[in-house]
Amino acid sequence: MLIGVPKEIKNHEYRVGLTPSSVRELTAHGHTVKIETMAGAGIGCSDEDYVAAGAEIVGTAAEIFTTAEMVIKVKEPQKVEYEQLREGQLLFTYLHLAPDPDQTAGLIKSGVTAIAYETVTDRNGGLPLLAPMSEVAGRMAPQVGAAALQKANGGRGMLLGGVPGVAPAKVVVIGGGVVGTNAARIAAGMGADVTILDKNVKRLTYIDDVFGPRIKTQYATIDDTEALVFDADMVVGAVLIPGAAAPKLIRREQLARMKPGSVIVDVAIDQGGCFETSKATTHADPTYIVDDVVHYCVANMPGAVARTSTFALNNATLPFALALANKGWKQACKEDPHLAAGLNVHNGKITYQAVADALGYDNLPLDKALS
Numbered sequence: 001m002l003i004g005v006p007k008e009i010k011n012h013e014y015r016v017g018l019t020p021s022s023v024r025e026l027t028a029h030g031h032t033v034k035i036e037t038m039a040g041a042g043i044g045c046s047d048e049d050y051v052a053a054g055a056e057i058v059g060t061a062a063e064i065f066t067t068a069e070m071v072i073k074v075k076e077p078q079k080v081e082y083e084q085l086r087e088g089q090l091l092f093t094y095l096h097l098a099p100d101p102d103q104t105a106g107l108i109k110s111g112v113t114a115i116a117y118e119t120v121t122d123r124n125g126g127l128p129l130l131a132p133m134s135e136v137a138g139r140m141a142p143q144v145g146a147a148a149l150q151k152a153n154g155g156r157g158m159l160l161g162g163v164p165g166v167a168p169a170k171v172v173v174i175g176g177g178v179v180g181t182n183a184a185r186i187a188a189g190m191g192a193d194v195t196i197l198d199k200n201v202k203r204l205t206y207i208d209d210v211f212g213p214r215i216k217t218q219y220a221t222i223d224d225t226e227a228l229v230f231d232a233d234m235v236v237g238a239v240l241i242p243g244a245a246a247p248k249l250i251r252r253e254q255l256a257r258m259k260p261g262s263v264i265v266d267v268a269i270d271q272g273g274c275f276e277t278s279k280a281t282t283h284a285d286p287t288y289i290v291d292d293v294v295h296y297c298v299a300n301m302p303g304a305v306a307r308t309s310t311f312a313l314n315n316a317t318l319p320f321a322l323a324l325a326n327k328g329w330k331q332a333c334k335e336d337p338h339l340a341a342g343l344n345v346h347n348g349k350i351t352y353q354a355v356a357d358a359l360g361y362d363n364l365p366l367d368k369a370l371s
Contacts, residue, residue, distance in 0.1 A: 002032045002324040004068025006061040010075045012283035013171060014042025014306035017072035017093070019314045020053040022321070027125040031325045034058050034068060043307040069139050070329075072321060074313065075300055076103055087111030087347065090282065092321060094133075095344055096116055098245040098358035099272030103166045104259065108361075109219030113329055117313075118270075119243045119352060120342035129320070129342075131178050132312040134267075136302040138182030138238065139267045142171065142190055144296050145234045148263040148287055154294045156261030158233055161191020168192050172228045174220070174249055174274065175238035176203045179267050183236045188214045192234075197225055230257045237266040237274040243344070243354035246271040252290075260292035269297040334370055343369060 003026060005017040016039045018026070023033045033055045037047055047057045058064060064071060064223040065084035073093035077085065077313045082103060086174060088112070095116035097104045107114050117129035127134075142160065149169065151157035162168035171187045173180045176198035178217060188194045188211065197220040198204055204217040217226050229235055235258075236267035239246055246268040255277055266278040273279070280299040287296050302309035320339055333340035344352040356363035 001324060002034070002067060002069045003321075003326075004034045004064035004071050005036065005039055006064045006071065006073065006081070007036045008042075008074055008303075009061075009078055009081070010300060010303070013075055013300050013303040015074040015303055015310045015313070016040045016043055016306075017044070017074055018045070018312060018321075020049045020055075022318050023050055023055045024053040025318060025322065026325060029322060029326060032056065034064055036061050036064055045312045050134060056155045056314075058249065070321075070324060072317075074310070075303075076100065077106075079103075082106035082110055082112075085112040090115070090324065092117075092317075092324060094270075096270045097344055097350075097352075097355045098243060101359055104345075104350070104355065104359055104361075107347050108350070112345065113164045113343070113346050113347065114345040115324070115329065115333075115339070115342040116243070116344045116352070117317065117342065119344060121242075121338045123338065128318050128338075129313070132316050133302045133309060134178040134240075135182050136309050136312065137267045138179040138236075139186045140301050140305065141179070141183040141236045141267055142187040142192070142234070144286070144298075144301070145171075145187075145236065145263045145265045146190065147248065148265075148294045148296050149234060149261075151261075154261065154287065154289050155263055156233060160187065160234075164309040169233035170231060171195070171234045171236065172197065172232040173236045173238055174225070174229075175240070175268075176200065176207055176217070177238060177240060179240070180236065180238035181207060182240065183238060183265075183267070184215045185211070187234075187236075195228055215314070224289055226257075229254070230250075230261075232262060233259065234265065237268045237278070239265065239268055239274045240271065241354070242247065243352050244271070245358050246274040248274060248276045248279050250274045250275045250277075250361065255291045255293055258291075261294070263294045263296065264299075265296045267301065269299050273297060330370055340366055 149155035
């Protein structure tokens with residue numbers, strides 16, 4: 001199979017779809033890999049590194065989109081990219097379609113077959129291709145939130161861990177999944193007073209068993225969520241419904257009751273965000289203020305630590321990329337229902353129910369898409 005990797009063009013996105021070691025694995029299986037020149041510069045990998053791994057370097061993204069049978073990316077295709085996709089081509093990347101009607105319409109129009117990293121599952125009900133970036137984003141959340149708490153950045157002027165004689169900041173994490181657990185772990189490590197909110201008692205029990213008194217747990221009733229959020233110095237939004245738009249957990253009218261200068265870090269912004277006042281920002285301009293509350297809503301947080309993120313992501317995606325290349329997407333999905341769960345768009349139709357429901361499309365059942 002001819003596999004193409006374009007350079008990412010989203011604002012301050014430095015990750016790349018394949019590392020040189022992943023290229024070597026694919027070429028060792030007899031596949032041809034084309035890499036757009038300088039695609040790996042953001043992770044410290046040169047064109048020469050890719051050539052040594054067996055790749056062919058091409059000068060433009062157009063050469064990737066017009067020739068590749070499978071396009072491997074990191075972030076969702078931008079307008080100039082999805083307009084170059086075509087029927088019969090396979091796209092393997094993050095998509096996050098539910099909050100993005102324009103991209104969805106573009107992929108439908110193109111006729112491409114698109115498999116989304118974020119809805120591929122595993123035998124334990126997890127999301128193995130989302131998890132590495134959730135770990136990164138979760139661990140970044142307290143770091144970026146701590147910077148936003150500084151007075152010069154609009155925050156309350158607090159040090160996350162406090163100092164002797166001065167209380168630490170109160171951090172509330174909404175959601176006890178991969179993002180939330182990693183966010184809480186780092187915040188606690190920085191000395192903050194940390195509470196995780198979730199409605200899954202088994203998950204709260206697990207967190208309590210692992211972290212003990214370092215991290216508090218609280219069942220997420222409306223009353224308890226409000227009480228904790230209104231008293232927090234930093235709130236991390238870490239709620240995910242696979243493939244669907246994130247639920248709005250904090251409304252605009254509630255925002256006014258939060259502390260002036262407190263910080264929201266909405267890690268769920270890729271799926272539309274879990275605060276009503278959230279809107280996607282970029283690494284170039286990461287924050288804005290509503291009702292004296294600082295919002296950090298960067299939609300590609302892991303792109304700031306591109307090398308760590310890319311290698312972590314490739315560790316997870318490579319087995320699936322090999323299966324798709326070796327068997328073809330249809331056979332690979334027939335043999336692996338977890339990979340098949342990643343199919344979001346095929347031949348002008350939505351094939352993932354949560355996306356169809358969120359955007360008002362009819363859903364093409366998976367068995368029909370694979371027949």
